[in-house]
Amino acid sequence: MRNSQMTPGIVGGRLTPETYGENFQDLHAPLDHHEAAVAADRCYFCHDAPCITACPTEIDIPLFIRQIATGTPEAAARTIFDQNILGGMCARVCPTEQLCEQACVREAAEGKPVLIGQLQRYATDTMLDQPHPYTRAPDTGKRVAVVGAGPAGLSCAHRLAMLGHGVTIYEARQKPGGLNEFGIASYKSTNDFAQAEVEWLLQIGGITIEYGRTLGGELTLGELSSDFDAVFLGFGLGGVRALQIDGGDKDGVRDAVDFIADLRQADDLSALPVGRNVVVIGGGMTAVDAAVQSKLLGAENVTMVYRRGKEAMSASQYEQDLAASKGVRILYNAAPAAIIGNGAVREIEFAYTDSSGKPMGETFRLPADQVLRAIGQVMNTRPDTLEMDGARLTVSHTMRTSQPGVWAGGDCVAAGDDLTVTAVAQGRDAAMDMHNTLTGKGA
Numbered sequence: 001m002r003n004s005q006m007t008p009g010i011v012g013g014r015l016t017p018e019t020y021g022e023n024f025q026d027l028h029a030p031l032d033h034h035e036a037a038v039a040a041d042r043c044y045f046c047h048d049a050p051c052i053t054a055c056p057t058e059i060d061i062p063l064f065i066r067q068i069a070t071g072t073p074e075a076a077a078r079t080i081f082d083q084n085i086l087g088g089m090c091a092r093v094c095p096t097e098q099l100c101e102q103a104c105v106r107e108a109a110e111g112k113p114v115l116i117g118q119l120q121r122y123a124t125d126t127m128l129d130q131p132h133p134y135t136r137a138p139d140t141g142k143r144v145a146v147v148g149a150g151p152a153g154l155s156c157a158h159r160l161a162m163l164g165h166g167v168t169i170y171e172a173r174q175k176p177g178g179l180n181e182f183g184i185a186s187y188k189s190t191n192d193f194a195q196a197e198v199e200w201l202l203q204i205g206g207i208t209i210e211y212g213r214t215l216g217g218e219l220t221l222g223e224l225s226s227d228f229d230a231v232f233l234g235f236g237l238g239g240v241r242a243l244q245i246d247g248g249d250k251d252g253v254r255d256a257v258d259f260i261a262d263l264r265q266a267d268d269l270s271a272l273p274v275g276r277n278v279v280v281i282g283g284g285m286t287a288v289d290a291a292v293q294s295k296l297l298g299a300e301n302v303t304m305v306y307r308r309g310k311e312a313m314s315a316s317q318y319e320q321d322l323a324a325s326k327g328v329r330i331l332y333n334a335a336p337a338a339i340i341g342n343g344a345v346r347e348i349e350f351a352y353t354d355s356s357g358k359p360m361g362e363t364f365r366l367p368a369d370q371v372l373r374a375i376g377q378v379m380n381t382r383p384d385t386l387e388m389d390g391a392r393l394t395v396s397h398t399m400r401t402s403q404p405g406v407w408a409g410g411d412c413v414a415a416g417d418d419l420t421v422t423a424v425a426q427g428r429d430a431a432m433d434m435h436n437t438l439t440g441k442g443a
């Protein structure tokens with residue numbers, strides 16, 4: 001007999017093959033030509049447009065929307081890629097409701113912004129199956145090492161290659177893309193888009209990726225610094241914060257990022273086991289993604305539990321609404337106290353908390369056969385010669401670390417907000433400063 005949503009334990013095949021297909025299709029269907037023209041027509045092409053300032057990569061949004069409106073989406077794509085070479089992925093994953101679309105004057109006036117994210121996707125999609133639009137400057141003879149093939153590393157590498165430098169990326173995994181490939185929710189990046197985008201980006205030439213090469217493993221920062229003219233660190237946050245409660249090691253308890261990575265790499269979603277009663281601990285984007293995808297995989301009950309109030313949650317209102325619309329229950333002001341079960345998790349006990357997240361004494365239990373921890377990521381590569389700001393690398397406004405010749409960007413640095421678009425912006429800005437330094441134009 002086939003499994004169903006009610007089958008106890010952590011099992012696969014809870015849904016019909018058609019339902020998996022429907023559940024994991026694109027969150028937003030791409031705009032067709034007519035829809036794009038109508039959406040572009042709503043833009044006022046503002047002078048000093050607030051949407052540009054709200055974009056971490058400062059894309060000239062009114063310009064690219066005007067290019068769409070005048071029927072030249074390739075030119076629009078070029079406007080986007082000039083600032084953000086991963087503009088295709090950002091169009092899919094950016095929390096636009098907190099960035100450009102929140103700043104859009106039509107949002108302020110009517111509560112309905114111009115669909116900037118979807119228009120960006122419309123434009124960039126026209127270019128990705130065409131020859132790469134950029135060419136390299138003459139070879140400078142300079143060689144740069146980039147650690148990590150995530151958004152920060154790829155953006156940095158592309159800009160450096162374009163400026164004529166030779167780049168070697170050292171990537172710990174066997175595939176490029178970082179969290180674009182292993183973290184972003186499946187319904188935001190469908191049809192293997194992350195790999196297609198990297199292949200397109202690498203067409204610039206001058207970039208070599210060495211897989212299975214780990215800084216802090218067989219590679220040291222000292223060696224990279226002496227073998228290359230400059231180094232960029234874009235290794236993200238590879239570790240996960242521990243859940244320090246009784247029973248945290250029981251079967252059925254795992255990190256949400258690993259669960260999501262398995263999902264992103266699965267060829268057959270029906271083979272992916274998920275619990276009947278899933279409890280996700282955390283209040284960020286990772287928690288929402290893990291909860292929504294558990295539900296889409298056929299879990300009967302999915303509850304997200306956050307230790308503080310709704311207003312303190314880092315997942316946006318849009319993300320919270322998305323979770324609720326998929327049937328995820330969100331509980332606020334409750335902190336995990338113990339995981340109960342004989343070998344495998346059976347229940348999880350929570351303590352009610354006050355507004356600061358402190359337990360108040362009273363407790364309750366939820367049935368759970370799977371518990372997903374999403375309580376934050378931590379840096380697990382830590383070159384000990386570099387200055388830290390808290391748990392992340394200290395960088396200047398031009399992304400220089402405390403060590404001359406070493407730059408950094410993306411999630412591993414203290415400046416930023418753990419978004420794909422910010423990692424892209426920082427990788428690009430570091431590349432520009434490296435270029436100025438390597439060619440004697442900067443300090």
Ligand SMILES: Cc1cc2nc3c(=O)[nH]c(=O)nc-3n(C[C@H](O)[C@H](O)[C@H](O)COP(=O)(O)OP(=O)(O)OC[C@H]3O[C@@H](n4cnc5c(N)ncnc54)[C@H](O)[C@@H]3O)c2cc1C
Pocket residue numbers: 093094095147148149150151152153170171172173176177178179180183184185188213214215216217234235236237238257260285286289381409410411412417418419420421423
């Ligand atoms: C589950 C999840 C969902 C998310 N969803 C969104 C979203 O919808 N929208 C959004 O804007 N942001 C989202 N984010 C955040 C976003 O993915 C990150 O901010 C972004 O990927 C950071 O890019 P990065 O290049 O700094 O790091 P990463 O993407 O983490 O890439 C780092 C790369 O370095 C490699 N690496 C790590 N250590 C080493 C080492 N020692 N040596 C060599 N290589 C190494 C890694 O394998 C990886 O390829 C999400 C994050 C998570 C965890």
Ligand code: SF4
Pocket residue numbers: 042043044045046049050051052061062065103104105106114116
């Ligand atoms: S703020 Fe809105 S209306 Fe103004 S330029 Fe930007 S997208 Fe267009």
